[in-house]
Amino acid sequence: MRLSHLVALAFATALALWALAGCGQPPPEEGGGRTASETTGETTSETTGEETTVAEALSPGEGTLVVYSGRSEELVGPIFEQFEERSGVDVQVRYGDTAELAATILEEGDNSPADLFFAQDPGALGALDDEGRLTELPREILDRVPPRFRADDGDWVGTSGRARVVAYNTDELAEADLPDSILDFTDPEWGGRIGWAPTNGSFQAFVTALRELEGEEGAREWLEGIQANDPFAYPDNLTAIEGVASGEVDVAFVNHYYLYQVQEERGGDVPVANYYLQDGDPGALVLAAGAGVLDSAENPRAAESFLEFALSQEAQQYFADETVEYPLVEGVEIDEELVPLDQIQSPEIDLSDLDDLQGTLELLRETGVL
Amino acid sequence: MTGPPAALTETLRGGKAPRKRPPVLLTLPAALVVAALMLPIAYLVVRSFESGWETVAEVLLDGETLAVLGRSALLAATVTGASVVLAVPLAWLTTRTDLPARRTWAVLAALPLVIPSYVGGFVLVSALGPRGMLQGVLEPLGVQRLPEIYGFPGATLALTIFSYPYVFLTVRAALRGTDPALEEASRSLGSGAWATFFRVTLPQMRPAIVAGGLLVALYTLSDFGAVSLLQYDSFAREIYLQYRSAFDRTPAAILALMLVLLTATILLVEGRTRGRAGYYGRAREARPVVLGRWRWPALLLCGGVVAVSLAAPVGVLLFWLLRGLLAGEPLRTLWHAAASSLYASGLAAVFAALAALPIAVLAVRFPGKLSGLAERATYLGYALPGIVLALSLVFFGANYAPWAYQTLGLLVFAYVVHFLPQAVGATRSALLQVRPSVEEAARGLGRGPASVLATVTAPLASSGILAGAALVFLTTMKELPATLLLSPTGFETLATRVWSATSEAFYARAAAPALLLILLSAVPMYLLVIRERTG
DSSP: HHHHHHHHHHHHHHHHHHHHHSSSSSOOOOOOOOSHHHHHHTOOOOOOOOOOOSSSSTTTOSSEEEEEEEEEEHHHHHHHHHHHHHHHOEEEEEEEOOOHHHHHHHHHHHGOOOSSEESHHHHHHHHHHHOEEEEEEHHHHTSSGGGGGBTSSSSSSEEEEEEEEEEEETOOOOOOGSSGGGGGGSSGGGGGTTOOHHHHHHHHHHHHHHHHHHHHHHHHHHHHHHHHHHHHOOHHHHHHHHHHTTTSEEEEETTTTTTHHHHHHHSSOOOOOEEOOOOTTTGEEEEEEEEETTTTSSOOOHHHHHHHHHHHHHHHHHHOOOOOOOEESSOOOOOOTTTOGGGGGGOOOOGGGGGOOOHHHHHHHHTTTO | OOOOSOOSSSSTOOOOOOOOOOOOOHHHHHHHHHHHHHHHHHHHHHHHHTHHHHHHHHHHHHHHHHHEEEHHHHHHHHHHHHHHHHHHHHHHHHHHEEEEHHHHHHHHHHGGGSSSSHHHHHHHHHSSSSSSEEEEEEGGGTTTOOOOOTTTTHHHHHHHHTTTTTHHHHHHHHHHOOTTHHHHHHHTTTTOHHHHHHIHHHHHHHHHHHHHHHHHHHHHHHHHHHHHHTTOOOOHHHHHHHHHOOOOOOOOHHHHHHHHEEEEEEEEHHHHHHHHOOOOOOOOOOBBBBBGHHHHHHHHHHHHHIIIIHHHHHHHHHHHHHHHHHTTTOOOOOHHHHHHHHHHHHHHHHHHHHHHHHHHHHHSSSSHHHHHHHHHHHTTHSSSSSHHHHHHHHHHHHHTTTTTTTHHHHHHHHHHHHHHHHEEEEEEEEHHHSSSHHHHHHTTOOOOOHHHHHHHHIIHHHHHHHHHHHHHHHHHHHHHHHHHHHTTTTOOOOOHHHHHHTTTHHHHHHHHHHHHHHHHHHHHHHHHOOOOOTO
């Protein structure tokens, strides 16, 4: 610890000098016309970097809410904007990679500026929970979603669902040609016809579920069986669907909503359909994105009222319409092409049980998938 | 001091000059810069050892760790070798021959550097995948499937085509900066063009090749975008997987510390091969080598490299953009993000150039153990994956300097720590071509050291300083992990816009900011290459 103090001292000195050298001077573009000429063509009208001031007196709907969002602005930006409009809370969002933001919160410790962590998958929330960095949410928030979509200890809550599906090429296959279980894709008849995205977080969560449901050996056998069928590894779900559409592969293991994205992007019909597995098959897993309030939050009240908003009919309808995800609260209409959540015969598993990502990555490594 | 002999080249570090003590004006800022550079390393040491030696031993003795070390070293060596093989002929062709439209080729061949690896890698996967776009083109010829590009071949290809310009630029600068008299003498004494190239030109280029190669090697170690998209398990990917899987920062820190050691080893090797000669002959335009029939293979080489490394990625981005627009995707305004990108990158370029100056002057004018060490130290931050650097500054910033945390100041600080060696290297090369006698004359005429540095040395080395600043500018434009974690909340750059769209796989939305990013970075690159003529 003493070392870290020493280093910190050096750091503070360096930064102070930096500030003196940098900020104490007239604007940098007046650096004498030599080195600075490189930047003269650039606009410096930008004045970002205003201080984050947190109001002392917090009554509901006031102050600033700082969110670290692992979900991208493209998808959830409008939700934050609507909340800001409604509540009068000033919302400041830092977007980033879910895992990197979780590591950031852990590095920041008690000084974290974040009030709320909005994560792509429950794994990162579980990791923060394990370190005691999340606080328990009020019952009325938790009770809005089914128990399997929230933490056992009530420290995080799911906000929208994603179903694992098998996307298939409708020119090559009919739904009747597809097996009843994801486990049957190890059959040699699927050789060279399968696409997957092993680096994708949802795929890895599915493998974790597989380990829970079928045991370590069962999961290993499945992975080895698929590997033996020479699958195409895609960098992400969307390229996997594009692979199905182009006939590169016949089927791909993906999340349900990417199909709609491809349709939108291509602006028309794509010869791909989603196939939902049944009877509690591991392949029919439903995952969720979720959020939790930090123990160091300066404005936990605003964070909670955001969660209330995110689980309101209105916001859930947004998820259903815009991101084509599954709303987790009842009474929200979903896209007619989707199989309703209560009709998906999902395996009996709690999302908070899917926290051993490390074991999954080791298994993927050992079987040569990653 | 004895005056410089009239010889065309002379040894700068001959050790004959009496030892001078560097002025405090140089040593103090240099010491501060080095102290700043040591922060990430200090963080890694603290994190690595916080759970005791057992954890360190466990990670180090894991067979997988050694394998990662081997794979990273192999990748860095291969990419560096391939970059040199690609870049040296291109640099020579575009400076010393009568290649048609050679300045256009020079600009085009330098431009792949502005393409972010997370964009380039992605394009490569979709274009060269087993049934990617290339296969679609070849299908009528009966090609059903191309070989897999994932793993080592793909990662090597991607990193080579997007980082060879480092060697290309340094070698071009060296070719422009050296006196062609030696080559002319060789030719007039009866040696052919090939023999002259290998026996005279190439040895003169050696310091430049080594300097550019070093940047390529270290960039390869730090890059995450290409290795993750092409699924090659190097340090950067392994470190990210550690953050992802365990959310335990200790193993990641130990791996990063090993990467630092690997970097130090590479720097040691580089120190041995760099060579000690400084060349300050009179630079002037060489009489071009007449290519004759060799013109065609030369054009083919230039065209091939530019097609793969520049035209293909830009073409695919344009395709995505058009497809999106046709599907009704609205074009969003980007000027806000573009202004932020330009502003932050501009600040980083200016501060990096300023920070590099004392280090480079010390290394060139006061060669010694300490100044050499200071110069080498600048490279350590460069080889670290951006996420490691970012988290180290998150740690220090949030806990010990909360007033600076998530401000533009700390972000620019991170950029400078990350990209400083690009500025140091270019400034150093330029200083090597400034005769010390000029500075001494100014001192003799009564100028103080500060005044000489500001009014004589810096202006004479200005082309190098500008080149360094431009390189920092380009790489900052592309930077992602530090920008995401350390920027002021709500700060949006072109790179974060690209990332935001690709992370949800909205290619059409990613294409416009990616193209604008490439376009804006291309401007300084263009000026850089064009300027060389007079510089």
